[in-house]
Amino acid sequence: MSDITGVIQQQKKKKPWLGQAAPPGYVPGLGRGATGFTTRSDIGPARDVSDPTDDRHAPPGLRTVGDQLKASRKTEDEEEDLNDANYDEFTGYAGNLFSSGPYEKDDEEADAVYESVDRKMDERRKQYRERREREELERFREERPKIQQMFSDLKRKLSVISEDDWSNIPAVGDARNKRQRNPQLEKITPVPDSLFTRGLAQSATVNTLDARQQQYGGINTPFPSGLNTPFPGTATPGWSTPAGELDMRKIGQARNTLMDMRLSQVSDSVSGQTVVDPKGYLTDLHSMLPQYGGDVADIKKARLLLKSVRETNPKHPPAWIASARLEEVTGKLQVARNIIMKGTEMCPKSEDVWLEAARLQPSDVSKAVCASAIVQLPLSVKIWIRAASLETDDKAKKRVYRKVKIFPPTALENVPNSVRLWKVAVELEDTDDARIMLSRAVECCPHSTELWLALAKLESYQNARKVLNKAREHIPTDRHIWITAAKLEEAHDNHKMVNKIIERSITSLKANMVDINREQWIKDAEDTEKSGSIVTCQSIVRNVIGIGVEEEDRKHTWMNDAESSISHGAYECARAMYAHALNLLPSKKSIWLRAAYLEKNHGTRDSLETLLQKAVAHCPKAEVLWLMGAKSKWMANDISAARSILALAFQANPNSEDIWLAAVKLESENNEHDRARKLLAKARANACTARVMMKSIKLEWCLNLLDDARSLLDEATNKYPDFAKLWMMKGQIFEQVGEIQSAREAYTAGLGKCPRAIPLWILLSKLEQKKGTLTKARAVLEKARLKNPNCPELWLASIRLEWKSDIKNIASSLMARALQECPSSGLLWSEAIFIEARPQRKTKSVDALKKCEHDSHVLLAVARLFWSERKLTKAREWFLRTVKIDQDFGDAWAFFYRFELAHGNEEKQNEVLKRCVNAEPRHGQLWQSVSKDIANWKLKTMELLPIVSAKVPVVF
Template sequence: MEEVTGKIQAARGLIMKGCEECPKSEDVWLEACRLMPGNQAKAVVAQAVTQIPTSVRLWGKASELETELKAKKRVFRKALEHIPNSVRLWKMAVELEDEEDARIMLSRAVECCPTSVELWLALARLETYENARKVLNKARENIPTDRQIWITAAKLEEANGNQHMVEKIIDRALNSLRANMVEINREHWIKDGEDCEKSGSIHTCQAIVRAVISIGVEEEDRKHTWMEDAEACAAHGAYECARAIYAYALTEFPSKKSIWLRAAYFEKSHGSRESLEALLQRAVAHCPKAEVLWLMGAKSKWLAGDVPAARSILALAFQANPNSEEIWLAAVKLESENNEYERARRLLQKARASAPTARVMMKSVKLEWCLGEIKNAKTLLEEAVKCYPDFPKLWMMKGQIEEQRKQLDAARDAYNQGLKKCPNSIPLWLLLSRLEEKNGQLIKSRSILEKARLKNHQCADLWLEAVRVENRGGLKNIGLTLMARALQDCPNSGILWAEAIFMEPRPQRKTKSVDALRRCEHDPHVLLAASKLFWSERKVSKAREWFNRTVKIEPDLGDAWGFFYKFEQLHGDEDTQADVKKRCVNADPRHGEYWCQVSKNIINWRLRTEQILPLVASVIPVPT
């Protein structure tokens, strides 16, 4: 109290009186040291340690008050004479010494404190390999219940190239600890494994994982638990631990396709191309019927530029899965992407003969259309719609080819025929409506959408198109009325709320966006609309933050990447643009209105994600 009111001298007098009255109170002496200036504090602490020679805190304070290293060391030596079994004092004393003296001191420390794991391990770290082994053996004799000593012994062997010893030591550790009635806590051991990996002891971390992964796990829970463990390790950045868990799981469940797949995706994200390909090679040997594993292997080879190897993988895949649509189409894609159009055509011809499916027919038509062979495409289409009349994409292609040839009546006819067979295909309704709208038939377009909504209840896409038809026709009021009805019919539709925000006058947009976010908190369309709103208000950093949030929640939404890239082109620099492009390529988006307009345009059929992104950004409007 005296100190707080600024009467420092009175405070010092009081505390010294306290020291006289309570000579055995550690706290009183420490407070006195704090209040006294330099040399007086030293005198006080000297008195204190004569009164309480076993107080570690007082000896620590005495060392703190010394300015010279020599004097600090002298204090600790004196302290250790009085309290030779204080681990804390030994640690503080050792920290002041150079390596050689520290080793000598630690040798004495472990004699005085034989149950301190920290001191034993510190000594082992400073010793040579041979001596360190002896130290750890002694430590184990003194403390048979501590796992860290065993783990350090395993790391020591690994560091000296004795990998074969690591597994033995970890196994002996578990047996010894059990014999000493120590409970083996699986979570703690896995955490130790992660720590070993961080310190570079890869063999030790893998040996620990293999040894403890099954402990305490019920037979039927093994697969589920191990997959969770592997994901947790990967999330902590312990990739070698995760790899060891997958490897162990695969030895236990060699024919489980789901584990091979997870392990493959893990290698794809965190491993090298070689590790992924080696894993996939083993995977297809165990699960030859798992098409996706063959396809991943072929894709990896193809992306590395090794087309013959990709071909041979697909050839082996054919032998294992002779009528697989996926493998046929992957082989076709490989050939067409590498300009081997005749080969692709031959493959499709064979596929149509041995594994005819609607998708095979569609890809056959698409290849001819892309190559400009419209006559062949139409012939194939006629055959396809007879065999698969309820596959809407065939009718869509039929109409689009006619639209491209400016044969609007034929296109209309194709869409109408398609809708008779596939009344629930929303894209078909939209194509027919847009055809009429392009033709200047606004009323017809409107009635088509009404008819579509009668057949497909609560469809947000149809409502959105109806609103846009009115807005494009300049009938904003009708558009607003329709939007109100649409939101009543589909109150949780993100695409409708996103559109509604920008239909409002500028001052009301913020309120609308708050409503939208309340309704559809994690909807990517609403998040994208919020990002665009900040952009239109020139709040650059806020917009960037929301764009990042959008692409994180839904990396498959190509429009979000397109807007983000355009935003960086206008407000960022080359680095931020390159970063967005790189993340977009990794995400490999497939959906989004603007994205599909560009990627599905027949003239862009050969373009990859990195080429599509700038094109999408160029057609995207800047929000106003």
């Protein structure tokens, strides 16, 4: 006890600072003039960066904080970074010129101005910077793709693997080496003893009687742990079974016994009767169906709130409606009906409450509710319509709307000024009764345009005019009455009155302060055209097209209006717009061209020729108008008229290249070769151009006059050396006569003058291929690619050269390089699809569509791919999409026609042929190889299509 007391006293005498660490900067005896010293034990181990600085042993003269700050500043000044990267033109070496001065308001404003300027400049350069970063990222991804991108095509195949394939995938196995797979080094988890004990218990047999079995008597099958003992009195004699095995038969007998006991408890003492009402029981089950899936607490809360609202303000109709709908949603329909009927008593003048009550009640009770509602609200249109809708017979509905002797006052007697009631009532009547009712309706509702127009439609011509005149008197601000009057006059062939009525309508509407909206009137004109009133729609267009349009904007505005009408299918409105524009601007060639194309596409040949005659009279210098007129006559087999038109065109446009060539084509295709040669000779003498020379040479070549063609070629190449087609024709003529060396020299000379002529390079390469010098052919194409980079045609020629030479690996590598240089070329992507093996073509087509979604070559390749897979419906859809996007692509028409020949009927084949003739395609590798052949120089589109389609491969 004394020892404990001594320890307590020592703790009380101990000072609180003893045993604690010295504060930073503390030097013992510094106040008494002592100087600190440091020993090896004081230094100790190296300090951590996060430890507080211990300045107890600072050098003399730096004992205070101020001295230490001065020393640190001096050190920073001495250690100033003088690197060039730290130099600023304005502030020097990362220094601030004005850091010592005060930061005033002017400085703050200047900094704000500089910051706004920097921000503005950064926003201006943001789009360029982001685009550059995005391009660099795409370039980096192309050079170094991710592993995920490299295996994207393989991952796509996983979507088509069946369940059997998944289950047959072999296990990965252990990829470690033998030393790592040493079974002696593997860990073995010991099995707990409880597992062995449980196994012994399950396999053991029980041969003794349980105390519970002795209580009830007999030998029962022992129940496993977790199961209850059998019911008293249900024990059955038996023998022991292995512990843990269940006798399902005995469990079923016990369950049936339990069910018999429960049923006997709810039954009457009379045998065979029960206290459960089957009908009521089923009714209760039906009422217990969970029709509302919300929270019960929310329903109770809403019910209390609505009850409070009803009690606080019983004259508030929305409260009764909301309460009824809440009960309806929760499945208590009868409660909802009771609430809403109580609402009709509290709010007898509320239309919504009565309508809700009629909706909730059965049909027979709903009629009585509507009758009560009509007594309270005889002027409610909605209640009258609801009452009529409850009737199933039209005669009964009529009784609700109109007067019958045995019926009390009707809807129209109580609400005679309701347009809605009149319209519903008239719809139930026949023509004669409807006219009588409409006569009464317009008296009761004189400001309803619909009723006036409906009555005019049912009346005769004279009576309809009177009705419309009365309608204009009552409703002077409605344009539809005037338009209907104009349509009425047109229907009775009184066309002179149509334009007068439209003019008067605009004047009258302006007098009544009605704004004339061009868009509305043009829309009315389009609707009038669709209804068959052509004269009326043209009159509307003529009178409103110039309203609100400035003089300098007339042409642009009217052309846009015409294009809009054409897109809506209103061609007569567009014709009227072009006619009005040409009356005011007859010297505009573009308007005449638009009108001519409209007649060509949606008119007749006579209307086109009539328009073109007017066009060339006002625009005689427009060569295209003359040529369109001559072609129209030529297509109608009126050759003499076409010649006369071209003769007049020569007079208006002397020495015109297009007119000369059109006249030559007309004569040559009609087997007038001598006249064509004379015309070309005159053209070379009067208006010699490179095209005139080319056509002259081609005509001599087609007529097999090769000597004349060669002489003309020598003259043409000397006169026009930079026209590549002349050199191509010269080389092809030499090839035809078998002078390969001369052909090579012609091509080489042409390439020296026209190094950008891609077909010339390809022809020279094909010439070397025919001779068998594949090395020279490769060299030609490689040189061509060097002089013409990013050219997909040259890459395609190189790829096909290697593919035909059966060097497929080089062709694949060239295709990869080509797609890197020309990633958006549909020509290359379409070829890349069929270079791949058949299983990889679908994946390649997906990549091609991502790069070139609307390219006709890619779409054609996809259609061919579906064709090869015998997916005919999809193939036809993609063929249609291809020819719709590019009608000038002849190869697409050839493939489409061959497809229909193989899998379509005669109707579809004729449709493709007709559409191709109308499109008149000119481009496509297969198409040009046939159309530019000298042997086919006279063939037209209808004759060329079967020939080209015959060269289309069926198996890809």
